[in-house]
Amino acid sequence: MRFRKKVVNLSQIDSNDDAFRITTEKQVDDLMHSINHVGIMHLPLLLEKEATYTIVCGFRRIEACRRLNWSKLEAMVLESDTIRLKCIKYAITDNAFQRSLNLIEKSRSIEMLSDFFKDINRLSEELSVLGLSEHPSMIKKLKGICHLPDPLQNCILSNTISLAMLLELAGMSEDDSKGFIKLFNTLKLSLNKQREIVTMAKEIAMREDKSILKVIEEYHLKKILMDEDLDKNRKAHDIRIYLKQRRFPTIANIEKSYEKYRQKLNLEKGFKLIPPINFESPTYTLQLSFNNMTQLKELKTAFDALIENPYLKKIVD
Numbered sequence: 001m002r003f004r005k006k007v008v009n010l011s012q013i014d015s016n017d018d019a020f021r022i023t024t025e026k027q028v029d030d031l032m033h034s035i036n037h038v039g040i041m042h043l044p045l046l047l048e049k050e051a052t053y054t055i056v057c058g059f060r061r062i063e064a065c066r067r068l069n070w071s072k073l074e075a076m077v078l079e080s081d082t083i084r085l086k087c088i089k090y091a092i093t094d095n096a097f098q099r100s101l102n103l104i105e106k107s108r109s110i111e112m113l114s115d116f117f118k119d120i121n122r123l124s125e126e127l128s129v130l131g132l133s134e135h136p137s138m139i140k141k142l143k144g145i146c147h148l149p150d151p152l153q154n155c156i157l158s159n160t161i162s163l164a165m166l167l168e169l170a171g172m173s174e175d176d177s178k179g180f181i182k183l184f185n186t187l188k189l190s191l192n193k194q195r196e197i198v199t200m201a202k203e204i205a206m207r208e209d210k211s212i213l214k215v216i217e218e219y220h221l222k223k224i225l226m227d228e229d230l231d232k233n234r235k236a237h238d239i240r241i242y243l244k245q246r247r248f249p250t251i252a253n254i255e256k257s258y259e260k261y262r263q264k265l266n267l268e269k270g271f272k273l274i275p276p277i278n279f280e281s282p283t284y285t286l287q288l289s290f291n292n293m294t295q296l297k298e299l300k301t302a303f304d305a306l307i308e309n310p311y312l313k314k315i316v317d
Contacts, residue, residue: 046077
């Protein structure tokens, strides 16, 4: 690395030039406290231009110094003829070997190097050398997500949605994806429940020939979300039930009827009646649980009575 240490005026450093920015973190309060007490332990790396300097490494350090009202700082300055690829490698390495990068930071690194390494396997090898060991299949998924709208990127950074859900929402219209983001930020759902809601909303929209956004912003869903007497889990449950009833009205009616009669069975402790999945089969399962022969004999007596229960007949028939 061809550089020299130099005291640089902060006014000459172009903090708006993000060509080599990897980090997504903007908070600098912790750094301000550290720098104010012990100084800069790891000097920023700058690329010299005609009258200004471009930041290669140290965006947060430099911002912290600005907020501390410093006028100058010591930095490592690269020669003006340093090629862009080297600067990119310095930036990635400086970040990757200090901490684990988040998905957006990995995507930024991949995007920068993609201009120079078109072959995905060669790109994977180069990333590994720089501290980012990613399989080619993951690189394909990560590449480009740093260019998605900020609301989607923020959901990844806040762990509101997973990469799989991010990629699915990225394929929708901006309005539809924003609608789901708003919903998921409110409910904090698992990936499986997010997928369930997205799938049902898309299928309802297609069947009823309306936008996805209209489906998830209908009055009934808004009413559930605004109900202050319901916690997040109950809201999520009620929304899923409502969408399921909209998507599968026949199955929903069958489930409602089944649950009504199941409750009237007053099943003995030790019995569990399991309906067929989506009621697509006529086969029900009756599960027995017991600890000893005495309990089993008691269940046999209860079983004989269950067979004659008219509500069981209504369920099965």
